[in-house]
Amino acid sequence: MKKSFLTIICLVATFAATQVLAAGDAAAGKNKVAMCAGCHANDGNSMVAAFPKLAGLGEKYLHRQLQGIKSGERVIVEMTGLLDANSDQDLQDMAAFYDSQQRTIAGAQEISLIGYSDPAEALELGENLYRAGNLKTGVPSCTGCHSPAGTGNGPAGYPALGGQHAGYIESQLLKYQSGERASGANAKIMQGVAERLSNKEIKAVANYISGLN
Structure with missing residues (x-):
């Protein structure tokens, strides 16, 4: 089941990357x-x-x-x-x-990291989750959709996350986890990811992402 979820993530990302960008002025x-x-x-x-x-x-x-x-x-x-x-x-x-517009980078913050005795521990866990996921719990890496640098995938419609407020990322992952955020074509994907993350992991990965650029 874990393996099939990771496979679905990859297939959806590949399909979505072929879609056309919006044409705004x-x-x-x-x-x-x-x-x-x-x-x-x-x-x-x-x-x-x-x-x-x-x-x-x-x-x-x-x-x-x-x-x-x-x-x-x-x-x-x-x-x-x-x-x-x-x-x-x-x-x-x-x-x-x-x-x-050029997005400013917030930088990983050593704040509100409840449950961590050492901020470095949170940053290490956040980086590991973002880059490698968690095979034991079936969490895919974030890089597949949001890129190693957090710049996203424009053609696929996957947002750039690097530099985003850690608190906002955390809140959205918690909303996906609870099912409160359910709109959009990729909601099921994000719900599937978030439900496999502990709240401690969510806080750590959100904190790490805020420092990407």
Whole structure:
């Protein structure tokens, strides 16, 4: 069962990589994201862990998320109704703008690592999980979809994770683990990964990812 799950991950990643990128206009998108700056900052580099960094995440991924939020498939209370007046071209342009921005790197933080007596232990575990997964529990490495450097896979629609707020990554993995986050074509994949991770492992890998660039 563990082996078959890892195989499915690889097959889906290969198929998704053949899909076409969204066709947004970054210049046009700059004028359409003013309402987003309060939470995500003008360039998409949010300063607060509760709000994700959007800069450089990947145009296809961002477009899909905006579509899901507008349709109500992905529920984010703070964004309820904000996209109702936007056309799909608007969403593509917004995604293109944010993807064109340079994402700042948070750096791995030696904070909130509950359960670890030594921060170095958390960083080592996080790196091992990200690069090799955990064969004993059937957790695949993150590099297959999100790249060794955390830059993602644009054509496949897998987001860049490097430099993202550790707290945000942790919160999303916990939502996948609980089934709260279930929208999007890749939700089942992420749920399958997260349910095989302990909360301690989630904290460690989130912390490690925040330092990738």
